[in-house]
Amino acid sequence: MNHIAEALIIRNIPFKNRIIKGAMSEALANRAGQPNKLHLGLYDAWGKGGLGCAITGNVMVDWRAKNEPGVVVIETERDLAKFTEWANVGKQYGMVQLVQLSHPGRQCPKGLNKETVAPSAVPFSPLLATTFGTPRALEEGEILDIIARFAEAARISEKAGFEGVQLHGAHGYLISQFLSPLTNKRQDQWGGSIENRMRFLLEIYKAVRAKTSENFIISVKLNSADFQRGGITEEEVIQVFKAIDAAGIDIIEVSGGTYEAPAMAGAKADQRKASTIAREAYFLDFAEKIRKEVKCHLMVTGGFRTAKGMNAALDSGACEFIGIARPLAVETDVSNRLIAGHDVRYAVEQIKTGIPFVDKMAIMEILWYAAQFKAIGEGKKPNPNLSPLKVFLNYAKNNIKAIIQGRVNSRKSA
Template identity: 50%
Template sequence: MNSINLSDPFSLSNGQIIKNRLFKSAMSEQLGDKQHNPTRGLVRLYDSWAKGGIGLSVTGNVMVDRSALGEPKNVVLDEKSDLALFSEWTDAGKKNGSQIWVQLNHPGKQIPKFLCDEPVAPSAISLGRGLEKGFNTPRALNETEIHEIITKFAISAMLSKQAGFTGVQIHGAHGYLVSQFLSSRHNQREDKWGGSLDNRLRFVLEVYRAIRKAVGDDFPIGIKLNSADFMKGGFTEEESMQVVEKLSDNGIDLIEISGGTYESPSMMGSKNKTEPVKESTIKREAYFMDYMEKVRKLVSTPLVVTGGFRTAPAMNEALNTSATDFIGIARTMAVDPDFPNKLIKNPNYGMSLTVPTTGKPALDKIGMVGLVWYEHQMWRIAAGKKADPNLSALGVVFKTILSAGLHAFKKRRA
């Protein structure tokens, strides 16, 4: 049996060929303009990533509803969008034979207070673990509103195809609206959209089906899902596997696995403070490979595992377990856009990432240093500069808080 290498192409069921097994997972770039269209910076950033050798890039979360923004500078794709600007973005992302898919998202209740007085969610349940201080308690969606949001996903997908994206990904992870519907912790509805898992997964299935109807059978649709929420009473690993099976049965083209929410951010490296990363996980460099091996026994749908990979040997080893078809990378791309080229050229290549810190753990948490430091690296690339591995974490936090503070005093334009 021949071994699989990072450089090997992969053909999806619709015939679309992805030139290698390296998959840039979504990172929030925060590079939308005042009308929430893509900026020239986004074009420059994805041009760099395409030239850097990535097989498939997934954009940062693009919102389907401009009245529901997760962050101030989100890009929105709807009937008011300037598709010419989106086409410039997709043209850049398709250079060098790369694919670019748009990640479509609705934040649900994960909208900061300064952006929205009354967010919506499956149920009127606030975020916990102190996050309720920065996020307002949501209002429960009614039946009509649920169908309106499903339609918005479909419209955004149709427009993304027109703009030149080569696929779409539904954001069903990290505690956003799709994830909220799936979680019994956040979805306590008593109608057909809540209760049993069959009811809780109805929303994501209807979103997928509406998108499929809008874009046709030949346009790839993927999804990013949590392996679990790692929260008491939340979305479990067993439930996640059932959702994967159901989506696979319905013909979804690609499934990316991550994990966690704002309340329990395992996507940032560890499930919680008291449960350290396993030694086996450290060795394999992958946070969710144990889960992937179980899922592979259930479905043949192409899979992506994201989180933790740093070296070519570990990536190739993961591919040769057959538990995943693609290796998801993100932060390494923010530090070095040429990372894929280096991995493919040198089978022993690797990158070590230091954990950015202000030196004050409380400030690191408040400032979300583990996310915004990489966001600032992307801004540097977008501005035509090189990423800076020595960028000051304290300076990054100061700039981020200052920016958020200014937005808090502005009336939302969207």
């Protein structure tokens, strides 16, 4: 059976098929963090391509904590009209849209923000310490403020017309930093035991649910593992999944890795298990394990490339949704193709510039695809042969400009 094409209803919201676009960094906003016509053009292309649901790229809940230049920010209703236009794009095609709400914590390039904050003042590994500075530990009042910011951003998202939000609790961002004993060394109610370390996530969920309607979908993206020695254990991960499920979450997206151990970018073929290669998805084995522990809907993203593999995953019961990300950057109509029984056209390979320290950080897995998004947003066709080195050099130039401008503005306001 073609399970990909099957519909599903969550909180009275119809999903016309089982394909969800996983969140990818768009880097299309202006310096004020506002969405624009490029976002509308990009999501219009994906809507035409048959997507059942699209999760936006990172949308920050605090202007002072941006993870990169060009990121969208929601703090107030200042840009409500623009967000409403964005939400309406999906409605034209029956494409559900979830806003991925995020706070990067320590994962911000040096100089981009006035300072970086995290659960604890834990520095990065030597390889990344040149790019990311040591954060300041958050005070309790600041933790409560961030929780309130997630809730307010969700309220505004619903008012704009989006069907739901996704809380970014994976890939080393702030929620993930609270969950991991590597980055959370606190001795108060927000650290120590796994019960305390997951308090931040659970309080965000409760605050978001309290500020939105009964029909508003709340999803969360969680790591199956940090893939770092001394990180969160599998037993603790299962506890987190069970706790957020019991709280009432609608969808959990299963992922893994951090900037320091980027499993989400995909391991090399010779480093993966034979079973993973055969079944395509990186995190499907864990999804099967967690499926026995939770009742909410599960989404698995990463590695799927054939209609057969996707249908097999759905048929197994391990997940209800298939997450597709990078293929959509070079094939905007891949959803319709998969539903018709065709496979992804282009094999996704690691994007390399030839600069060793850049390639080890896997940053090109973000930047190269963001360049494709800009082209699509402008109405152009994506370019599978786009030079990674050219993209990186262009990013470096723009990033330096943004950092310098940020420092100038900081001096003016001082």
